[in-house]
Amino acid sequence: MNMKLISAVAALAVSVAVAQEANDSAVAVQEPAVDSNAVAVEAMVASSEAESAPKAEEPATDSSKVAPPSPEVASEKVTSTPNFDVLRSRAYNIVENQAAAATIADNLGKPHEMHGSKLVYLEPSLEYAAVAFGETNTYFLSFQNTTGSHGLVSAGLATAAFGVEIYAAIGKTWTLRDESNRDYSESNVEAGDEIGAIYSMGLGDLDLTVSADWLTTSYESSTNTDVNSSKNHFENEKDYWDLRVKAAVSNTPRKNKVFAWSAGLSFLRHNLTERTLDEDEETLKASLDSRIEIEPSFNVGLEILKANNARVLLGLNTRIPFAIFDNIENKKNYTRRDHLSVGVITRPNILAELALNDNWLLFGGASYRWNVFATEYLYEADSDINAFAMKSGTVNVDAGVRFQYKNYAVEAAINNAFFNNPLAGFNGNTFIANFGGFIHF
Numbered sequence: 001m002n003m004k005l006i007s008a009v010a011a012l013a014v015s016v017a018v019a020q021e022a023n024d025s026a027v028a029v030q031e032p033a034v035d036s037n038a039v040a041v042e043a044m045v046a047s048s049e050a051e052s053a054p055k056a057e058e059p060a061t062d063s064s065k066v067a068p069p070s071p072e073v074a075s076e077k078v079t080s081t082p083n084f085d086v087l088r089s090r091a092y093n094i095v096e097n098q099a100a101a102a103t104i105a106d107n108l109g110k111p112h113e114m115h116g117s118k119l120v121y122l123e124p125s126l127e128y129a130a131v132a133f134g135e136t137n138t139y140f141l142s143f144q145n146t147t148g149s150h151g152l153v154s155a156g157l158a159t160a161a162f163g164v165e166i167y168a169a170i171g172k173t174w175t176l177r178d179e180s181n182r183d184y185s186e187s188n189v190e191a192g193d194e195i196g197a198i199y200s201m202g203l204g205d206l207d208l209t210v211s212a213d214w215l216t217t218s219y220e221s222s223t224n225t226d227v228n229s230s231k232n233h234f235e236n237e238k239d240y241w242d243l244r245v246k247a248a249v250s251n252t253p254r255k256n257k258v259f260a261w262s263a264g265l266s267f268l269r270h271n272l273t274e275r276t277l278d279e280d281e282e283t284l285k286a287s288l289d290s291r292i293e294i295e296p297s298f299n300v301g302l303e304i305l306k307a308n309n310a311r312v313l314l315g316l317n318t319r320i321p322f323a324i325f326d327n328i329e330n331k332k333n334y335t336r337r338d339h340l341s342v343g344v345i346t347r348p349n350i351l352a353e354l355a356l357n358d359n360w361l362l363f364g365g366a367s368y369r370w371n372v373f374a375t376e377y378l379y380e381a382d383s384d385i386n387a388f389a390m391k392s393g394t395v396n397v398d399a400g401v402r403f404q405y406k407n408y409a410v411e412a413a414i415n416n417a418f419f420n421n422p423l424a425g426f427n428g429n430t431f432i433a434n435f436g437g438f439i440h441f
Helices: 003-025 036-052 071-077 104-109 416-420
Strands: 119-123 128-133 138-145 151-158 162-169 172-178 182-189 194-203 206-216 220-227 232-250 259-278 281-286 291-307 310-319 322-325 334-355 360-380 383-405 408-414 432-440
Touching: none
Parallel strands: none
Antiparallel strands: 119 128, 119 432, 128 138, 138 151, 151 162, 162 194, 172 182, 182 220, 194 206, 206 232, 220 232, 232 259, 259 281, 259 291, 291 310, 291 322, 310 334, 322 334, 334 360, 360 383, 383 408, 408 432
16 A cells, blocks of 8 residues: 555544544534545545656647647647639629630630530520530530620530630521512511621630621611513612621639739621612712721729738720721712721729628629820811810729528629619619529539
8 A cells, every 4th residue: 555645644643533523522514515525535636646656758848939829829829721713604793804714604705615514594684595515525505695686696616625605696587579560579678687706715824715796786788679570770779788897815714813804806897778760770878887897805803902811903904996997988989988997995993802701792893985196087068177175084983792501692782773663673773783603613
């Protein structure tokens, strides 16, 4: 038996006996709630057992090494950074900041970016929808409304090397009439009739996009009449259309790009002409706005502020349109000729994003249109006319919210009518500018 334990117990027993005799001759007092003698015995027994137990050898302490902070302390200082560069709806980046995440419209505009997508996107506010599916290759469809009352249908294929897309919105009618003395034919094309194609591919860290588009801008008609008895032939044709061909290069994919840019060149024929043929006499008419336009463009965007749950992007979109207008003339002289114009139009923009948590994300942007410089020259009514202009445009600001959970996400942008009158929506007005959602597979 441990000798220290025996000595401690014997001393405690003697002190208890002496205390008992003192208590017998004294007035009784109330006992304490805790027996201090028992506590002392237990403490002494525990101390004795600890001394009798074999001790593990402790390693030497190296004072030059500092112990790392505890996991609890470290976790208080670390916040997970949200992934802002996920696929977004058309409610996002209305200001068209080049460094922002790609929207579904951006990827459809560069069909090779659709490769690997498996999703459905529905936008009831502006009647827009898209679906993408496939394993090795990705096939996609999209539906949307255009100007006029026509729905535009797009279909495309995206591989690991390239993407191609065709689209069309058709609004044409034909009428044929075969009479006893006259043959008559008529064709009509409604505003919004459109057909086009897009090709895109990756070029290392860059990508290339080439597109062509034919759009009818106003109702047009064409008639042909042949009178058999007089051998008379008459034609009348109205052509109101835009033909645009564009090529662009950018340093996308934009994911995790601190500085993003794109450069493009487009060719536009804006045609507003009428042609009349009566026998051998032909008459040509053109509106004052008929022109050929060549437009270089350059967009840049960069991240200027960043926190664990927020970022701010600053961008500048610039285009330089150069236009050559049609000569307007009659049989005697020119009404207008040598009409040229050139301008520099830029649009500074800001885009901000804030992640409230893993599910909620706020975003908003602002853009400012600025006509930096414009000049125009024309000869009209025996006069040389020169004009110069500089003009500040308008400022547009938008704000929206994104909710995401597991494999779905919804986004909405608020119309400025909501801020002017929050109850506008209950009067039949639209205060949600855009609302759309994804389901990812």
